[in-house]
Amino acid sequence: MATSIELVPFESHQITTVRAGADVFVVMKPIVSALGLDWNGQYQRINRHPALKEGMCITHVPSTGGEQEAVTLKLEQFQGWLVTLHPERVRDPLKRELILSYQRRAFRVLFDHFHGAAQLPAAMPIQSRIAIQNQVLRLTAKLQHTRNRTERRVIHAMISDLCRDIGMAPPAMNDLGFDAPHPSDAVAPFWAGIAELKRRGVVFNHSRTGGLLAINRTALAEDFKRAGITLKIDSQLGRALRASDPRYIAAKTVNSRLTGGGIHCWVFTDTD
Numbered sequence: 481m482a483t484s485i486e487l488v489p490f491e492s493h494q495i496t497t498v499r500a501g502a503d504v505f506v507v508m509k510p511i512v513s514a515l516g517l518d519w520n521g522q523y524q525r526i527n528r529h530p531a532l533k534e535g536m537c538i539t540h541v542p543s544t545g546g547e548q549e550a551v552t553l554k555l556e557q558f559q560g561w562l563v564t565l566h567p568e569r570v571r572d573p574l575k576r577e578l579i580l581s582y583q584r585r586a587f588r589v590l591f592d593h594f595h596g597a598a599q600l601p602a603a604m605p606i607q608s609r610i611a612i613q614n615q616v617l618r619l620t621a622k623l624q625h626t627r628n629r630t631e632r633r634v635i636h637a638m639i640s641d642l643c644r645d646i647g648m649a650p651p652a653m654n655d656l657g658f659d660a661p662h663p664s665d666a667v668a669p670f671w672a673g674i675a676e677l678k679r680r681g682v683v684f685n686h687s688r689t690g691g692l693l694a695i696n697r698t699a700l701a702e703d704f705k706r707a708g709i710t711l712k713i714d715s716q717l718g719r720a721l722r723a724s725d726p727r728y729i730a731a732k733t734v735n736s737r738l739t740g741g742g743i744h745c746w747v748f749t750d751t752d
Contacts, residue, residue: 485541488593490586491578497590498539498552502607504594505537505552508561515565515582516575523551525564531618532557532564555594556615559587563622563635583634588641609646616642624657632659667720673709680707686736686745694734694745721746 487494493514496507512522526532535557540547553561562583570576595608616639623635636653643650674695677684684703687694701713722728727749736743 483539486593488590490589491581495586495590496541496550497555497594498541499594500539504555504590505535505539506555506558506590507541507550507552508558509551511582515579516570516572517565522561526551526553526561529560529564532561535560555587555590556611558590559615559638560618562586563619563631563638566628566631568628568630580630580634584637587638591645612642612646616646616648620651620656623653627657627659629659632657667717669711670713670717670721673704673707673711676709677703677707682707683738685750686734686738686743687747687750688735688737691750692729693748693750694736695748696736696743696745718746721748 483498483500486497486499488497489495496510498505498507508522508526509519512519526536532553535554537552537554538549539552541550565579565583567576567579567583570579619635619639619642623632623639626632626635632653636650636656640650674693682703684695684700685693686696697713697718704711704713718731729747729749731746732744733742734745734747735741736745
């Protein structure tokens with residue numbers, strides 16, 4: 481089958497694509513590099529994911545040194561790959577924002593380039609309509625299972641765009657799973673319990689340093705139980721506390737002023 485290379489403008493650079501008949505493939509390595517991600521890691525991620533692997537194809541693209549082999553993803557699977565990225569794990573704010581830009585707009589730009597932004601749903605080729613419907617179903621399943629707030633909004637925006645293309649009303653995001661509690665909401669009962677222990681004069685701070693609050697998880701659970709405070713202290717709460725006020729510092733062993741020895745604690749800046 482004859483193929484052709486097309487460069488699609490996006491942000492400050494271009495996305496290299498390969499058109500093969502009615503199918504469009506996206507050349508992956510330049511995008512991964514532009515996003516500041518590790519190519520070998522992303523290649524392995526695609527290979528391990530059964531749905532993404534279905535759309536992977538090795539093709540030849542021109543370069544300054546002649547034609548070279550390139551890993552490409554079919555446009556539908558390219559959209560799915562974008563959803564697997566986690567911008568909140570990227571420290572560089574510029575790269576994080578670029579990943580979000582790709583997640584919000586890249587599929588829309590590519591689809592419009594190849595299929596036409598003004599194309600009416602009724603005139604869309606049946607193969608394209610079926611592909612979009614399948615993509616909506618995959619994204620819907622993804623939305624039902626993830627609780628990451630940022631990821632859920634990106635996925636729902638993608639679903640809305642795809643539904644508009646085929647003249648279908650998108651489902652409400654609240655009908656497809658739910659967000660994880662915001663850290664400030666998740667830890668509010670914890671800090672209320674801490675305040676109550678302080679009010680009662682319970683001594684539970686293991687830190688020898690002023691301005692720091694060192695809490696041993698097991699001992700605190702017992703203090704809460706004796707005070708009639710019902711709260712599950714687990715690793716999920718620990719993750720939420722990392723984004724909580726007072727400011728989280730570390731989870732480490734401290735030289736306890738209460739026991740006189742080393743004890744593992746969550747350490748925070750104390751507000752009192």
